[in-house]
Amino acid sequence: MSDPRKPQPPSDPWVAFGYLVGGAAFYGGLGWLLDRVFETSFLLPVGIFFGIGLAMWLVFRLYLNA
Amino acid sequence: MTAASPLNAGRQALAAEGFTPPGPELFNLPPIFGGSLLFAKPALLLVVGAVLVFGFFYATSRKMAMVPSKAQYAGEQAYSFVRNGIARDVIGSRDFMKFVPLLLAMFSFILINNLFGVVPFIQFPSFSRASFAYGLAALVWILYNGVGIWKHGLFGYLKHQTIPAGVNGPILILIVPLEFASNILVRPVTLSLRLFANMFAGHILLVLFTLGGEYLLLEAGNVAYAPVGVLALLLAVAISFLEILVQVLQAYVFTLLTAMYVQGALAEEH
Numbered sequence: 001m002s003d004p005r006k007p008q009p010p011s012d013p014w015v016a017f018g019y020l021v022g023g024a025a026f027y028g029g030l031g032w033l034l035d036r037v038f039e040t041s042f043l044l045p046v047g048i049f050f051g052i053g054l055a056m057w058l059v060f061r062l063y064l065n066a
Numbered sequence: 067m068t069a070a071s072p073l074n075a076g077r078q079a080l081a082a083e084g085f086t087p088p089g090p091e092l093f094n095l096p097p098i099f100g101g102s103l104l105f106a107k108p109a110l111l112l113v114v115g116a117v118l119v120f121g122f123f124y125a126t127s128r129k130m131a132m133v134p135s136k137a138q139y140a141g142e143q144a145y146s147f148v149r150n151g152i153a154r155d156v157i158g159s160r161d162f163m164k165f166v167p168l169l170l171a172m173f174s175f176i177l178i179n180n181l182f183g184v185v186p187f188i189q190f191p192s193f194s195r196a197s198f199a200y201g202l203a204a205l206v207w208i209l210y211n212g213v214g215i216w217k218h219g220l221f222g223y224l225k226h227q228t229i230p231a232g233v234n235g236p237i238l239i240l241i242v243p244l245e246f247a248s249n250i251l252v253r254p255v256t257l258s259l260r261l262f263a264n265m266f267a268g269h270i271l272l273v274l275f276t277l278g279g280e281y282l283l284l285e286a287g288n289v290a291y292a293p294v295g296v297l298a299l300l301l302a303v304a305i306s307f308l309e310i311l312v313q314v315l316q317a318y319v320f321t322l323l324t325a326m327y328v329q330g331a332l333a334e335e336h
Contacts, residue, residue, distance in 0.1 A: 014256055014323070015248070021256075022247030054244055058230070 015062065019055040027051030085281045088273040093194060093266070111182050111192040119174040148173050148321065156325040161332055165325065168209070173321040176202070176261070180313035183269055184306050191313065194265035196258070203258035206324045211250070214331030223331070249330075257323055264316050268309045275302035 031047020034040075095106040126141025134142060148170040153162040176193065183191030193199045214223040228245040229238065275298050283295030 017256060018248035018252040019244065022252045023244050025252070026243050026247040051244065054240055055248075058241065058244065062230075 016059045019058050020052060023051030023053075023055030023058075024048050025051070027054070084285065085278070088270055088277060092270065092273060095190075107190055108192045108195045108198065111179060111188065111190060112198065115175055115179045115182065115192065118178050119171065122174070144174065145170060152318075152321055152325050156322065157329045157332065165328055169321050169325060172202070172324060173317055176320055177314060177317035180265060180317055181310070183265065183272070183313060184309055189272075191265040191269055193261050194269045196262040196266075199258040199262035199265075200254075202261070202320070203254040206257060206327065207254040209324070210327035210331045213328055217332055226333075227331070253327065257320065261316050261320050264312055268312055271305055272302060272309060275299070275305060 027050050028044060028048040031043040031045070031050075034043045034047075093108075095108065097103050097106050098110055099105055123141055123145075126137045129135070130138060149162075149166050152173070153166045153169050156162075157165060179192040181191075182188045183194070193202075211223070214226065217223070218226050224246075227249045228242045230241065230245060233241055279295045279298030279302060281295070282291040282298060286295070
């Protein structure tokens with residue numbers, strides 16, 4: 001315990017959870033807003049899937065490089 | 067009980083047979099002084115917990131000696147566990163001392179309040195009330211963002227938290243809001259929900275096994291149910307030990323994540 005070891009980059013596995021929730025919430029919210037603007041109903045699910053896809057890309061990138 | 071949810075339907079069916087399983091109303095406790103719902107048992111437990119933590123460290127550090135007494139040894143073990151095991155290992159030897167008092171207070175305070183869940187005659191984990199966990203998480207949120215802004219400046223810190231290392235080009239437009247949501251908005255939510263949900267579920271589980279066992283043994287009016295009731299009560303004891311493990315672990319995890327967030331805000335690069 002004497003050496004001041006640095007934690008490896010994704011030291012907190014909940015980072016992945018944060019990305020997924022953040023992605024779904026932000027891009028889902030954006031889709032919902034655009035749905036209200038254009039009076040459509042398909043942009044909310046598109047936004048959610050897009051956000052989750054982007055989040056998964058980030059997660060894979062982070063954990064595969066580590 | 068009027069909502070037609072499957073949960074309520076199930077509970078009503080059971081209630082018709084004489085046993086009402088415990089639900090979220092367990093956590094609505096009556097006020098202690100006067101009529102204010104703000105000061106009920108959970109709030110009293112927070113105050114008692116704070117006094118106990120202060121008393122413990124005051125008593126164990128009052129007469130410091132080179133050859134420590136048993137009490138001093140216990141206090142020093144708790145201190146060095148948080149100082150070396152959490153603060154120094156995570157934050158790094160350069161900056162960690164500034165955060166040791168907060169982390170030690172936080173760990174002891176959460177630990178004692180969680181353990182209240184299995185202490186006989188108290189038996190209520192304070193942080194099973196979500197608002198208290200939100201309060202603690204808000205404190206952590208202010209701390210790590212404040213530390214980051216102090217270290218990098220406001221824009222430097224936002225850049226630090228929202229632009230991951232090694233990502234360039236137009237994709238940043240898509241990534242930055244996601245990183246912001248994940249690192250600034252979602253973190254305090256997951257931090258508080260983890261603590262609250264563990265304490266909430268553990269308390270319901272214990273109450274269910276205890277009341278269910280008591281009902282089967284004494285009130286069901288059927289001798290054949292009695293052995294099952296005894297089994298349920300024995301399981302309640304076993305689950306109490308499991309709960310102690312969860313309670314210690316959640317206090318540790320909360321403190322560890324606080325240290326990790328501070329480290330992440332202080333770091334030169336990701």
